[in-house]
Amino acid sequence: MGKILVHVGSQGGEAKRSSLEVLSHVSRKIAGSDDVVVACVFDVNPGRLEQTIGEYGADDILMYMDPAYESHLNGVLAAGLEDAIRATAPSLVVFASSESVKDILGAIAVNTGAAVLPDVVSFSAGSGFVEAVRPVMAAKSLARVRAEGELIFVSVRSGSVEAIKNPKNPGTTTFEAPIKPADLKQQLKEIIKAADETVDLSEARVVVAAGRGVKDEVGKRLVEELAGLFGGGIGASRAVVETDLFPATAQIGQTGKVVSPDLYFALGISGAIQHVAGMSNSRMIVAINKDADAPIFEYADYGIVGDLYTVVPLLIEEIKRHK
Ligand SMILES: Cc1cc2nc3c(=O)[nH]c(=O)nc-3n(C[C@H](O)[C@H](O)[C@H](O)COP(=O)(O)OP(=O)(O)OC[C@H]3O[C@@H](n4cnc5c(N)ncnc54)[C@H](O)[C@@H]3O)c2cc1C
Structure with a gap:
C-alpha cells in the first residue's frame, strides 16, 4: 500500500480519542510490512500532539500549525487535507468519522479523485482496494462495501477499533495553513456553546x-x-x-x-x-x-x-x- 495518511482530529493541542483509535489501528495493521503511516494534524498550537501521535504509532507527522485552524472552518481544514494528500501521495487516507470530517469528505474526494467509504465500523485494505462494513438504514443493518482506486478514503465510526499505544519516534514537518479564513466565502461569526456542554x-x-x-x-x-x-x-x-x-x-x-x-x-x-x-x-x-x-x-x-x-x-x- 505504500503510504497511509491518517487525519488526527484535535482541539487545543490534544488529539481526539476517535483519531487515536484509527491511528493505532492502522499502525498495528501494517506492522511488519514496508508500509508507512503518516499522521496529519491541524491545530493552532502543537500542545502534546507530537508526543501523543508518536505514542499511537505514526512514522511521520505533518503538523499544520496556524491560527487559521482556530476558526474550525471546513474550507480551511479541507484545503489543509488536500495539501497533506499532495505532499504524501498516499494510496489510503483514514479519518475518524467526526462531524467536520463528514462535512468535507465528499468535497475533498471530488477534488482529489478519491473513492470514499464513509462511516465504516471495520475495514481491510489491499493493493488498490478497500473492503469495509458499514451500518446502513439507521444502523438497522450492516452492508459490506468495496472501493477500488489509486486513492481511497475511509472514515471510521468512533469506538469501532481500539486505541492501543504502539510507540514510535516519528519525524515531524511543520506547515502553515495553505489558505486562510479570509480566502473563504463564508465567515465564522461566533461559536455558541451550550452552557451545560462541559464534556465533548x-x-x-x-x-x-x-x-x-x-x-x-x-x-x-x-x-x-x-x-x-x-x-x-x-x-x-x-x-x-x-x-x-x-x-x-x-x-x-x-x-x-x-x-x-x-x-x-x-x-x-x-x-x-x-x-x-x-x-x-x-x-x-x-x-x-x-x-x-x-x-x-x-x-x-x-x-x-x-x-x-x-x-x-x-x-x-x-x-x-x-x-
Ligand atoms: C426522521 C426521524 C429522526 C429521528 N431522530 C432521532 C434522534 O436522532 N434521536 C432520538 O432520540 N430520536 C429520534 N427520533 C425520534 C424517535 O423515533 C423516538 O420518538 C424517540 O427516540 C423517543 O424518545 P424516548 O425514548 O425518550 O421517548 P419514548 O419513546 O416516549 O420513551 C420513553 C420511555 O421512558 C420510559 N419511562 C417513562 N417514565 C419512566 C420512569 N419514571 N422510569 C423509567 N422509565 C420511564 C417509558 O417506559 C418509555 O420506554 C427520530 C424520529 C424520526 C422520524
Missing part, C-alpha cells in the same frame, strides 16, 4: 442519556449527578429535547450525535431505532426503564426494570460508596 459527547468515555422518562428538573439533576460521578457527558433522546429540558446539542441518534463511550446509561429511553443509531456502538449499555418490554433492553448489557426516580438515587448512593 462524541469523545466521552461515559455518557448518561435521558429520555422522555426524565420528566422534570428533579430527574434532570439525577442525570447530571450520575454523569458527574464519572466525569461523563450528558445525552438525550429527541423526545426529551423537544420538552426543552435538555439542549438540542445533547441529542443522540440518527439526527443527533453518534457516541461510542465505554459505558452508556439510557434512563427512561424506549430504544427507538433512530436513537439506537447514535449509541449502538457503545461498549456497555445500561438501561433503566419501567417498561420491561421496552426495546432498549434488546441492546442493553445490563437492564433494570424500575422507576428511574427510585433506581437512579440508589445507583448514585452505591457508586459513591465505592469511590
Whole structure:
C-alpha cells in the first residue's frame, strides 16, 4: 500500500480519542510490512500532539500549525487535507468519522479523485482496494462495501477499533495553513456553546442519556449527578429535547450525535431505532426503564426494570460508596 495518511482530529493541542483509535489501528495493521503511516494534524498550537501521535504509532507527522485552524472552518481544514494528500501521495487516507470530517469528505474526494467509504465500523485494505462494513438504514443493518482506486478514503465510526499505544519516534514537518479564513466565502461569526456542554459527547468515555422518562428538573439533576460521578457527558433522546429540558446539542441518534463511550446509561429511553443509531456502538449499555418490554433492553448489557426516580438515587448512593 505504500503510504497511509491518517487525519488526527484535535482541539487545543490534544488529539481526539476517535483519531487515536484509527491511528493505532492502522499502525498495528501494517506492522511488519514496508508500509508507512503518516499522521496529519491541524491545530493552532502543537500542545502534546507530537508526543501523543508518536505514542499511537505514526512514522511521520505533518503538523499544520496556524491560527487559521482556530476558526474550525471546513474550507480551511479541507484545503489543509488536500495539501497533506499532495505532499504524501498516499494510496489510503483514514479519518475518524467526526462531524467536520463528514462535512468535507465528499468535497475533498471530488477534488482529489478519491473513492470514499464513509462511516465504516471495520475495514481491510489491499493493493488498490478497500473492503469495509458499514451500518446502513439507521444502523438497522450492516452492508459490506468495496472501493477500488489509486486513492481511497475511509472514515471510521468512533469506538469501532481500539486505541492501543504502539510507540514510535516519528519525524515531524511543520506547515502553515495553505489558505486562510479570509480566502473563504463564508465567515465564522461566533461559536455558541451550550452552557451545560462541559464534556465533548462524541469523545466521552461515559455518557448518561435521558429520555422522555426524565420528566422534570428533579430527574434532570439525577442525570447530571450520575454523569458527574464519572466525569461523563450528558445525552438525550429527541423526545426529551423537544420538552426543552435538555439542549438540542445533547441529542443522540440518527439526527443527533453518534457516541461510542465505554459505558452508556439510557434512563427512561424506549430504544427507538433512530436513537439506537447514535449509541449502538457503545461498549456497555445500561438501561433503566419501567417498561420491561421496552426495546432498549434488546441492546442493553445490563437492564433494570424500575422507576428511574427510585433506581437512579440508589445507583448514585452505591457508586459513591465505592469511590
Ligand atoms: C426522521 C426521524 C429522526 C429521528 N431522530 C432521532 C434522534 O436522532 N434521536 C432520538 O432520540 N430520536 C429520534 N427520533 C425520534 C424517535 O423515533 C423516538 O420518538 C424517540 O427516540 C423517543 O424518545 P424516548 O425514548 O425518550 O421517548 P419514548 O419513546 O416516549 O420513551 C420513553 C420511555 O421512558 C420510559 N419511562 C417513562 N417514565 C419512566 C420512569 N419514571 N422510569 C423509567 N422509565 C420511564 C417509558 O417506559 C418509555 O420506554 C427520530 C424520529 C424520526 C422520524
